[in-house]
Amino acid sequence: MPDASSHKSYWMLTIIFVILSILAGVSYVFFQNSSNSAVNLTGTESQLNGTEPADEIKSCSDTSIYTYETLDETLEKPLEICNLDLSRMSLTEIPQEVYTLKNLETLNLEYNFLESIPDEIAQLSFLKDLNLSNNNLTAFPEIILSLSNLNIIKLNTNEIPLIPVSIVDLSNLKELHLSYNRLTAIPPEIAGLKNLEMLELSNNQLENVPAGIGTLTSLAGLYLGGNGISQLPPDLADLKSLINLYLSNNNFTSVPDLLSTMSQLEILNLDNNNIPEDEIDALRNALPETEISYLTTP
Numbered sequence: 001m002p003d004a005s006s007h008k009s010y011w012m013l014t015i016i017f018v019i020l021s022i023l024a025g026v027s028y029v030f031f032q033n034s035s036n037s038a039v040n041l042t043g044t045e046s047q048l049n050g051t052e053p054a055d056e057i058k059s060c061s062d063t064s065i066y067t068y069e070t071l072d073e074t075l076e077k078p079l080e081i082c083n084l085d086l087s088r089m090s091l092t093e094i095p096q097e098v099y100t101l102k103n104l105e106t107l108n109l110e111y112n113f114l115e116s117i118p119d120e121i122a123q124l125s126f127l128k129d130l131n132l133s134n135n136n137l138t139a140f141p142e143i144i145l146s147l148s149n150l151n152i153i154k155l156n157t158n159e160i161p162l163i164p165v166s167i168v169d170l171s172n173l174k175e176l177h178l179s180y181n182r183l184t185a186i187p188p189e190i191a192g193l194k195n196l197e198m199l200e201l202s203n204n205q206l207e208n209v210p211a212g213i214g215t216l217t218s219l220a221g222l223y224l225g226g227n228g229i230s231q232l233p234p235d236l237a238d239l240k241s242l243i244n245l246y247l248s249n250n251n252f253t254s255v256p257d258l259l260s261t262m263s264q265l266e267i268l269n270l271d272n273n274n275i276p277e278d279e280i281d282a283l284r285n286a287l288p289e290t291e292i293s294y295l296t297t298p
Helices: 003-049 068-074 096-100 117-122 142-146 166-168 188-192 233-237 257-260 277-286
Strands: 062-067 082-085 107-109 127-130 152-154 175-177 197-198 221-223 244-246 267-269 291-293
Touching: 062 068, 068 082, 068 096, 096 117, 117 142, 142 166, 175 291, 221 257, 267 277, 277 291
Parallel strands: 062 082, 082 107, 107 127, 127 152, 152 175, 175 197, 197 221, 221 244, 244 267, 267 291
Antiparallel strands: none
């Protein structure tokens, strides 16, 4: 039978083993936390030093204008490309390489033969300036309404019959160009584009300007020439930032009264309407600082 001293040694060894196990566990936890902290610190330093992984770059850096001829070069650094000009290339579809340029800000596709815009363009979520003028579009490409960073849309000289009401979703939009299309109406929802500075709708089939347009307090240029408009909504006079107003080649038979109150106008074009000369003279007296154009062709 073991004596008392053997029992004592056994229990002492057991206690020492337990204590060492606890210390080993504590050391392991401390080491893991230290390692994680180092990793997090390294990640933070990488972000501060601009050395994040390439797939986390959030803005372009190469402001050169790339073209169809240099499109292959963009594939070497797709996340750095800011501007791409593919105009006048007789394109019937957008090259697939374009959709790899995730941080692209300006895309010029004018003077091609595009009939539609594919859903893939939604991948270009940083796009600010999109030019689709002079193509074969027969409908407003609603997929571009998902590009919430758009500042400028150019869709001049297509065959577009209407502006979708969801245009209001583009809260950052500053310029909307839709001259030489087949528009028959301006949706009232356009009044929700509070940052809009230029609205170009010349040479369409418009007969009315919607009430509510006076809420576009940032609007500086309104181009409505070459339509069938004969009157203006009273709240147009609320556009205190408006300096360029083009109403040539419409159906006005008299000067709208509200125009004489718009002293901030720098240019007012009323060419080729059927307005009596004495009314034009009175308007010039009311707006002596405004350049008023009223030319008529026989």
